[in-house]
Amino acid sequence: MSGKGRYTDGVARSGRPTAPLVLSEAEREYLERQVRKHRVARSMSERCRIILRCADGIASKIVAGELGVHEHTVGKWRRRFLKDRLDGLLDEVRPGRPRTIGxxxxxxxxxxxxxxxxxxxxxxxxxxxxxxxxxxxxxxxxxxxxxxxxxxxxxxxxxxxxxxxxxxxxxxxxxxxxxxxxxxxxxxxxx
Structure with a gap:
């Protein structure tokens, strides 16, 4: 074995190791429902697809290529999901000064x-x-x-x-x- 990669399940991988993303049955059902919905925002649907593909054990680079997003985008939503689960997929409050005129x-x-x-x-x-x-x-x-x-x-x-x-x-x-x-x-x- 060369020093260029690590083996996981018989597949050589390089790069930073990622924490395994395991979904509960309720989480998987929710994510799949969001992907199927017609009225859900495109960004939310994309986030759900990212998490579903990552939960299937697919590498971030491959998920990014399949969904047409940057690899950093996949990593961001993966980290946020691992930290806050489904709540991590929601938009955060944007920075900036609050409105002062009523x-x-x-x-x-x-x-x-x-x-x-x-x-x-x-x-x-x-x-x-x-x-x-x-x-x-x-x-x-x-x-x-x-x-x-x-x-x-x-x-x-x-x-x-x-x-x-x-x-x-x-x-x-x-x-x-x-x-x-x-x-x-x-x-x-x-x-």
Whole structure:
């Protein structure tokens, strides 16, 4: 035997040894169910496939090649599964600063944009709204972009007289940002 590999079950392997991944029957059933589901996120389905293939004793390199992912991706999900079992396959909280502006404050900016004009101009600019609302111009730009507000474009921008307009816009934008599964959204114009 050469010093280049180790033998496990009669197969020469090289590289870092990996801990055996053994699934309980309930875990295997859960993972297989996730792979078969049509409504599960693609990333979760991929993670479940990785764990199932690793549990079958297949090397990470081969699993990566079969599933079209990087070998480090296989190693990451294998380690997380061994550490936290099924909970390790869930997404972790992303790093970063939490949101500091609430929904009510955003609604107030939208309401002010739609229902009023500054005293010295015909429409709000990003900087004039930022000064009036007490937020940075970057924050106002993000809010306006998220809700598609463009008060400087008079040919396409019209003030709505609907008192529930902000709530309706929030609902519609919510449908686009986080659509429910198997939903059909229809839009009807009054014209």
């Amino acid at each position: 929904d009510d404050q955003i609604a107030a900016v939208i309401e002010r944009t739609l229902r009023s004009t500054p005293s010295d101009a015909t429409h709000w600019s990003i900087r004039s709204m930022a000064g009036a609302a007490g937020f940075s111009h970057t924050t106002i730009r993000r809010i306006w972009n998220a809700f598609g507000l463009q008060p400087h474009r008079t040919e396409t921008f019209k003030l709505s007289s609907d008192p529930l307009f902000v709530d309706k816009v929030r609902d519609i934008v919510g449908l686009y940002l986080s659509p429910p599964n198997r939903a059909l959204v229809l839009s009807v114009d009054e014209k």
